Amino acid sequence: MTHHATTTLGRFATGAALLLIAVAGARAQKTLPADTRFLTPAPPSGAVQQVESLLGQWQLKNALLIAAMETVPQAVWLTNGTPSEVSATVRSTLKQASWERTMPVFVLYNIPGRDCGSYSAGGAENTADYEAWIDAIAGAIGSQKAVIILEPDALADLPSDCGYNPSQVNITQATADRFTQINFAVTTLENGSQTSVYLDGGNSHWQAVPIMAQRLAQAGVQQAQGFFTNVSNFNLNNYESKYDTWVSECIAFANNPADGGWRLGNYSYCASQYYSPLGAVDPDNIATWVYTDEWFQQNLGTAVPTIHFVIDTSRNGQGTLNASVYASAPYNQPASVVTTLTNGNWCNPPARGLGTHPTANTGVALLDAYLWVKTPGQSDGTCDAAGGARAWNYSDYTAPGWPTDAAAQAVFDPLWGLDDPIAGAWFPQQALDLAKRANPPLLP
Structure with a gap:
């Protein structure tokens, strides 16, 4: 892209960029009123068994802690299944949410090549299978209310980041396919009049702000409600909220022609949690992040950040x-x-410990909600x-x-x-530890 949008094509791209931001802002306003009540799904069988075991050992307080943890709203993970199977799961969950007058949060985790083939490897076989799976979910949701957490790690961990052997994997094609898959999912799911889709934004101690902003834009975040961060991670709320705000500001910076066409698409100019030209920035010391704040204050110009975000607080009560x-x-x-x-x-x-309970009353303009996305008590893998x-x-x-x-x-x-138990299996020692160290506490 040229530095100056002087051609007819450039002016069209400029107008389109502004329109996309306007649409994104409008869509973000339709989602998650401050008094939103989120769905509390049925507890995992592992949690039920752990409570029974603790009661059998007369560990009454510990049993109460696990039981209290399971009364907090949490996301429902959709990780596999045929289109008809996943459709049935979505419909039954929506029925429960309707009875309880709550908002369900679905995590879609079935992207081809997910988790770089690591502990949570799996996913759909190919793009066609994945699109059929997405179609089924969108059809089941229809015009009902739902929050979609779309494919954790899918953008922060692209196939190009996985270290694949290029003689075994066409990395360029796999990466292009990933954006095709996410774009399709955004377009299809956002057709639901009350469906709020959030894309993968990694977390504050992973990809730098410019990289994440560019990937989100390429994946279609301006057609979605926004993005999510900290899923299955442990960063404190203030780190995530600040990082997320910068990502939103960087997207606005690179899509605002009013202060110079050279900015369009140039996400790489943005300061980050790792670097600011105004002073040394330490990703582990938020006090140093003032230099990145200052960079955005000096460079945003008339750009206004409109991309919203949500943060996973299920296990960040004690930080990293x-x-x-x-x-x-x-x-x-x-x-x-x-x-x-x-x-x-x-x-x-x-x-670690359980963190802030799910709420849409965050007090931060761009922060739509704190959510328990990762199911606390389920293992991350054999670690x-x-x-x-x-x-x-x-x-x-x-x-x-x-x-x-x-x-x-x-x-x-x-x-x-x-x-450690395999990924997704119940980890009773960790579950109880999270409950004991919860911030805020689970029990009076």
Whole structure:
């Protein structure tokens, strides 16, 4: 794209860009009134079994904690199934929501090649199958009220980010297909008059603001309600809200011709959580983010951010895991281990807590809602050395009962002292830990 929109085509693109932003802003206004009540689905079987087990052990308070956790509104995940099967699930969920006069939140997690083939690998076989699956969901929702969390990690973790072997995967084609799939889903689902679609925005400690803004724009966020962040992650609300605001501002910056046609499409100019030309920015220290705030204040001009967002607060009550504690006694782990643990701190980190309860009354103009998107108590995966989320020097620290042979250590999680359940399975130790450390507390 040229720096100056002087041609007829440029003027058309400029008008189209402004129209898209106007549409996005209008759509964002139709969604999630401040008094919205979100659906509380039936508890997972693992939670029911854990409550029964705790009662059987006379652990009454712990049983109450898990039960209280399951009274909080949460999302319903749609991860597989034939079009007819997923349609049936959606219809039954909508019926429950209608009886209770609540808003259901659906997480669509079936994109081809999801999770880069890691712990949550799977998804539809191809684009045609995925589009048929999306059609079925859209048809089941119709004109009823629903929030759609569309494909967590699908944009923050494109096929081009997965490290695939190019001799085995056509990375360019797979990445292009990903945008085709998301665009189709946005267009199809947004046809529902009361369907609010949010796209994947990663989280504040992942892709830089310019990268995420560009990917969201390419994926069709200006035709959706907005984007979501922090799904299945642990970043504090203030970090996410600030990051999300910058992403929205960056989209506005790069789609506003009034202050110079050279800005159109140039998301890369935006400051971020990693860099600002006005001062050193540390992604782990929000006090330094003032320099990125200042950059947007100086450069937005007449651009007005209109893209809204929602934040997953299901497990961020205590923020992210600080893996540096494992460098100290009694663990005494080397720097290389601490680095791996830090990079894997998204995967079943211990000593976290449930976060802000779902609400659409956020007090932040662009923040439509805090939601419990990730089902608290469900495992992120085996979170082991074999999968790359853990490392451990057992000669520096071990405990009674820990494995002593390399094969067993490869699938062991030293942070929990056990073999974690597979992705999506109930993790009772983590569930109770999240409930005990909830912020705000679950029980008086």
